[in-house]
Amino acid sequence: MKALTWQGKRDVRVEEVPDPRVSEPTDAVIRVTSTAICGSDLHLYEVLGMFLRPGDILGHEAMGVVEEVGPEVTGLRPGDRVVVPFNISCGNCWMCDRQLYAQCETTQVRETGKGAALFGYTALYGAVPGGQAEYLRVPQAQFGPLKVPDGPPDERFLYLSDILPTAWQAVAYADVPDGGTLAVLGLGPVGQMCVRVARHVGAGGVRAGAPRDVRVIGVDRVPARLGLAARHAEVLDLSQGGDVADRLIELTGGRGPDAVVDAVGMEAHGAPLGKAAQTAVGLLPDLLARPLTERFGVDRLTALHTAIRAVRRGGTVSLSGVYGGEVDPMPMMDLFDKGVQLRMGQAHVRRWTEQILPLLTDSDVLGVDDFATHRLPLTDAPHAYEIFQKKQDDCVKVVLKP
Numbered sequence: 440m441k442a443l444t445w446q447g448k449r450d451v452r453v454e455e456v457p458d459p460r461v462s463e464p465t466d467a468v469i470r471v472t473s474t475a476i477c478g479s480d481l482h483l484y485e486v487l488g489m490f491l492r493p494g495d496i497l498g499h500e501a502m503g504v505v506e507e508v509g510p511e512v513t514g515l516r517p518g519d520r521v522v523v524p525f526n527i528s529c530g531n532c533w534m535c536d537r538q539l540y541a542q543c544e545t546t547q548v549r550e551t552g553k554g555a556a557l558f559g560y561t562a563l564y565g566a567v568p569g570g571q572a573e574y575l576r577v578p579q580a581q582f583g584p585l586k587v588p589d590g591p592p593d594e595r596f597l598y599l600s601d602i603l604p605t606a607w608q609a610v611a612y613a614d615v616p617d618g619g620t621l622a623v624l625g626l627g628p629v630g631q632m633c634v635r636v637a638r639h640v641g642a643g644g645v646r647a648g649a650p651r652d653v654r655v656i657g658v659d660r661v662p663a664r665l666g667l668a669a670r671h672a673e674v675l676d677l678s679q680g681g682d683v684a685d686r687l688i689e690l691t692g693g694r695g696p697d698a699v700v701d702a703v704g705m706e707a708h709g710a711p712l713g714k715a716a717q718t719a720v721g722l723l724p725d726l727l728a729r730p731l732t733e734r735f736g737v738d739r740l741t742a743l744h745t746a747i748r749a750v751r752r753g754g755t756v757s758l759s760g761v762y763g764g765e766v767d768p769m770p771m772m773d774l775f776d777k778g779v780q781l782r783m784g785q786a787h788v789r790r791w792t793e794q795i796l797p798l799l800t801d802s803d804v805l806g807v808d809d810f811a812t813h814r815l816p817l818t819d820a821p822h823a824y825e826i827f828q829k830k831q832d833d834c835v836k837v838v839l840k841p
């Protein structure tokens with residue numbers, strides 16, 4: 440079969456590789472009909488090469504048709520249309536019993552000390568071949584794949600693999616009070632979905648009560664992304680200058696949004712926070728009396744710092760953006776002083792899919808049908824990675840068709 444493989448930094452290629460097989464009784468193999476590129480794939484493309492081997496198959500947002508199932512996969516049959524969650528969970532361990540599917544103890548990779556295995560996401564997460572391919576072997580298929588109805592186009596359901604549950608969890612964790620304000624930093628695919636979920640379902644809706652009205656302010660600097668979000672919410676353009684945290688505070692009566700979602704993560708800014716800067720912050724008491732912008736240096740501030748500065752006292756910062764390595768900012772003093780709740784983590788995909796699915800079946804409330812800006816054959820995946828990373832050609836989301 441053909442698959443998109445990682446070869447080196449910013450070097451991905453479509454290659455001929457062996458077809459996957461059912462090798463465990465709980466496996467299924469699906470024929471992939473649509474598979475998307477995620478901002479997390481850009482981390483692999485750009486910075487996490489040390490955890491990949493040339494030839495690793497990327498991709499964790501896939502859907503398709505079941506080809507073959509192992510004997511323990513009783514809920515699926517060949518021909519079923521399914522969407523595959525990006526994290527691989529067993530559905531019945533201690534963590535899964537608590538719906539903490541991203542921490543599944545059956546699939547977690549003990550040697551690397553990480554949570555549940557992920558498709559197409561490096562040796563850190565189990566080195567499971569990914570879904571940007573013609574076929575995908577799905578471990579733990581007795582639990583993971585979600586059957587979706589025939590009829591609507593693939594893209595109605597594709598985003599259940601990742602960005603919709605990720606956004607849903609971000610909004611649920613943000614816990615915006617009735618009539619409150621949510622700021623969403625970053626209007627990539629995840630941020631766009633956060634804006635839509637918050638506006639159309641509301642904070643109460645994601646907690647399974649009646650929908651409640653939430654004011655939403657989206658922040659980015661890419662015109663196409665701001666334009667798309669502006670159809671659903673207020674937007675703030677980073678490139679207009681000024682301090683975004685101050686502008687958000689101003690827009691919310693001087694207090695700050697009740698919650699801020701960081702849907703940016705680590706690739707957002709150039710300079711990682713060096714050890715020296717961190718030590719200096721820790722050692723010099725007079726520095727501690729200064730605002731974050733001075734302590735860390737404006738050019739070193741991450742979106743997470745902006746979120747922490749902008750959120751109102753006693754509010755919540757909800758992170759879906761991923762930080763790691765040297766880009767691991769944690770201004771504890773500000774968090775403590777402001778009494779901020781911080782919630783974060785990989786999305787527990789299957790925890791939210793049953794709630795989201797009804798919003799997708801009868802109509803397209805969240806506007807997913809025309810969300811993809813680019814639909815390309817799998818063979819064009821190298822070009823797709825390039826335009827998605829460079830945000831060229833108004834690219835917001837790419838769907839690959841194997």
Ligand code: NAD
Nearest residue numbers: 478479605625627628629703704707759760761784785786
């Ligand atoms: P993306 O890279 O397409 O989007 C990031 C957006 O942030 C871009 O539009 C960029 O212009 C904007 N941006 C950069 N710096 C900013 C700043 N300082 N303030 C505001 N906006 C800024 O990525 P994506 O696919 O939307 O994913 C976003 C993040 O979510 C990534 O870190 C990704 O790894 C992570 N993610 C997490 C999960 C999870 O389970 N928690 C799932 C999917 C993605």
Ligand code: ZN
Nearest residue numbers: 477478479601
């Ligand atoms: Zn993803």
Ligand code: ZN
Nearest residue numbers: 529532535543
């Ligand atoms: Zn489990």
